[in-house]
Amino acid sequence: MKELALQSLIAVFEEIFGRGLFWTLVALAAAVTLTYFYVLIRDRSVSWKKFLLAQLSMPFGAVASVWFVLTMTHSRLSDIGGPVDLIVFLFVAVIGAVGTAILVYTLEALIGTERTRQRRSQGTRAETRHRHPVSSN
Amino acid sequence: MNRRDFLSLAAISGGLAVAPLAGSGAAAKPIATKARIVIVGAGAAGTALANRLVRRLDGASITIIDPRTTHLYQPGLSLVATGLKPADYVTSDVAHWLPANIVWMGERVAAVDGEAKTVSTENGTVIDYDWLILAPGLVLDYGAIEGFSADLVGENGIGALYGGPVEAERTWKAAQRFTEAGGTGIFTRPATEMKCAGAPLKHTFLIDDLARRAGNAGKMNMIYAAPQSSLFGVPIVAEKVRMLFEDRGVDTLLTSTLTAIDPGARRAVFATENGQQEIDYDYIHVIPPQRAPDFIRNSGLSWADRWTDQGWVEVDQATLRHLRYPEIFALGDVAGVPKGKTAASVKWQVPVVEDHLIAAIEGREGTETYNGYTSCPLITRIGRAMLVEFDYRDNLVPSFPGIIAPLEELWISWLMKEVALKATYNAMLRGQA
Numbered sequence: 001m002k003e004l005a006l007q008s009l010i011a012v013f014e015e016i017f018g019r020g021l022f023w024t025l026v027a028l029a030a031a032v033t034l035t036y037f038y039v040l041i042r043d044r045s046v047s048w049k050k051f052l053l054a055q056l057s058m059p060f061g062a063v064a065s066v067w068f069v070l071t072m073t074h075s076r077l078s079d080i081g082g083p084v085d086l087i088v089f090l091f092v093a094v095i096g097a098v099g100t101a102i103l104v105y106t107l108e109a110l111i112g113t114e115r116t117r118q119r120r121s122q123g124t125r126a127e128t129r130h131r132h133p134v135s136s137n
Numbered sequence: 138m139n140r141r142d143f144l145s146l147a148a149i150s151g152g153l154a155v156a157p158l159a160g161s162g163a164a165a166k167p168i169a170t171k172a173r174i175v176i177v178g179a180g181a182a183g184t185a186l187a188n189r190l191v192r193r194l195d196g197a198s199i200t201i202i203d204p205r206t207t208h209l210y211q212p213g214l215s216l217v218a219t220g221l222k223p224a225d226y227v228t229s230d231v232a233h234w235l236p237a238n239i240v241w242m243g244e245r246v247a248a249v250d251g252e253a254k255t256v257s258t259e260n261g262t263v264i265d266y267d268w269l270i271l272a273p274g275l276v277l278d279y280g281a282i283e284g285f286s287a288d289l290v291g292e293n294g295i296g297a298l299y300g301g302p303v304e305a306e307r308t309w310k311a312a313q314r315f316t317e318a319g320g321t322g323i324f325t326r327p328a329t330e331m332k333c334a335g336a337p338l339k340h341t342f343l344i345d346d347l348a349r350r351a352g353n354a355g356k357m358n359m360i361y362a363a364p365q366s367s368l369f370g371v372p373i374v375a376e377k378v379r380m381l382f383e384d385r386g387v388d389t390l391l392t393s394t395l396t397a398i399d400p401g402a403r404r405a406v407f408a409t410e411n412g413q414q415e416i417d418y419d420y421i422h423v424i425p426p427q428r429a430p431d432f433i434r435n436s437g438l439s440w441a442d443r444w445t446d447q448g449w450v451e452v453d454q455a456t457l458r459h460l461r462y463p464e465i466f467a468l469g470d471v472a473g474v475p476k477g478k479t480a481a482s483v484k485w486q487v488p489v490v491e492d493h494l495i496a497a498i499e500g501r502e503g504t505e506t507y508n509g510y511t512s513c514p515l516i517t518r519i520g521r522a523m524l525v526e527f528d529y530r531d532n533l534v535p536s537f538p539g540i541i542a543p544l545e546e547l548w549i550s551w552l553m554k555e556v557a558l559k560a561t562y563n564a565m566l567r568g569q570a
Contacts, residue, residue, distance in 0.1 A: 008569060011567065011570055012557060012564050012570060014560075015564055016557070073552055073555045074221060074520065074555065075520040076520055079518075079520030079551065081521055082549075084540055084541055085547055085548040088552070
């Protein structure tokens with residue numbers, strides 16, 4: 001049984017969401033993550049301006065994911081009854097926060113906001129560095 | 138956070154997102170055999186075993202016999218009976234779960250001949266078998282309670298959630314009125330072995346919680362009545378339940394067996410150590426005595442000296458193999474073992490029978506054993522449960538020792554019941570968990 005643990009876990013997730021939705025969600029998560037890596041590699045640096053908005057969105061992501069879990073499971077905050085519950089609660093919040101941050105950062109890098117476009121037009125130094133990677137070091 | 142840290146964080150989160158893609162598990166090569174395997178019952182145990190056997194065996198003739206066309210997810214009945222889930226949450230098509238390359242006979246079994254190795258149905262069909270797995274479930278003996286019948290459920294303050302989706306939904310109708318109007322509520326359990334001994338406790342806790350949420354805690358007089366001398370078969374759990382009942386103000390009436398009800402007068406009659414006791418109720422939850430189907434008892438497959446009024450199949454506790462007919466195994470509710478009448482037990486029993494059956498087909502001895510594992514996410518209120526797991530010896534056998542405490546009321550245990558349990562159950566039906 002033990003060596004099949006991961007397979008069992010996948011089977012359980014497929015049952016929770018339905019096979020189609022589960023793999024769609026996995027594909028979406030993978031797509032966002034890959035796109036995120038793509039923009040990081042493309043830009044060759046973390047844009048702290050973009051990251052600021054991503055950071056600001058984190059609390060909303062955290063609250064939204066906690067709200068979602070509580071609503072879907074007929075639960076209330078007062079149901080938290082032990083250390084492991086607190087860990088699960090924080091885990092849900094952190095996943096929501098990090099997921100939202102990655103999503104916002106990626107969207108901003110792809111589509112661009114007013115600030116991002118401004119950054120790009122000013123970003124000649126980054127482009128120069130891109131053309132002459134050795135000299136920039 | 139510098140760039141490297143940020144990338145590490147990204148890598149970790151990215152890794153988490155992609156991890157489930159990496160599947161594993163090379164299946165063992167199927168064993169060629171012409172064995173004729175008959176499974177009686179397409180419930181949780183029969184279906185799970187059938188799905189596992191078709192993957193392990195090549196060329197076997199597998200027949201499953203069950204007249205029912207609707208599969209029942211019984212662990213969900215307590216949620217239906219408290220209005221937390223709709224009735225269709227627990228139903229699905231039997232055909233949806235059965236593997237394609239087996240024979241499904243929609244007939245009712247009338248008898249088993251262990252000497253001639255045949256199963257005969259009520260329609261007169263006779264099926265020869267090399268190996269027989271008995272998983273027909275059990276029978277609710279409503280007739281044992283005078284004045285009670287299934288059609289009374291939902292009216293006159295009567296609930297009985299074990300009956301099925303319709304009864305569970307009607308139970309909520311009666312229970313909801315009780316949580317709004319208040320009064321005396323009696324929650325019973327039978328003197329026989331029963332499916333999930335936690336269910337009557339869950340129902341008590343949930344109705345109490347729903348009444349509290351409705352602001353009617355002061356109007357409730359809750360009584361838990363049981364023929365046994367303790368609140369749960371496992372002493373350490375019984376003691377915890379005693380404390381919780383004290384905390385919630387639930388009174389207990391032990392060594393008292395429900396023998397009759399008068400629905401019109403809303404009066405219940407209990408046989409006690411000192412004779413008889415009558416209690417008037419506003420709501421009563423009835424769990425009738427439970428027994429093996431007649432064909433098990435009439436075919437001489439039951440224990441002769443244990444559970445003589447119930448007729449469970451005489452099997453070895455560890456291998457679930459019949460003690461007199463080695464070609465016969467029993468799974469689930471019908472197995473004559475001290476514990477194990479839950480879906481979680483079935484999950485542990487099925488691989489054991491699979492192992493011994495396949496070993497026997499190959500002419501060797503199986504090695505897997507069943508230790509009596511039984512699990513019960515014992516709901517103590519909406520949003521909290523205790524994940525109680527135990528074995529034959531009344532030991533607690535927590536699946537997550539040090540992480541999920543078995544005797545604590547936890548949100549995570551509720552989440553498991555609410556979110557993961559049905560999914561795990563369905564995966565088990567498919568033979569995948």
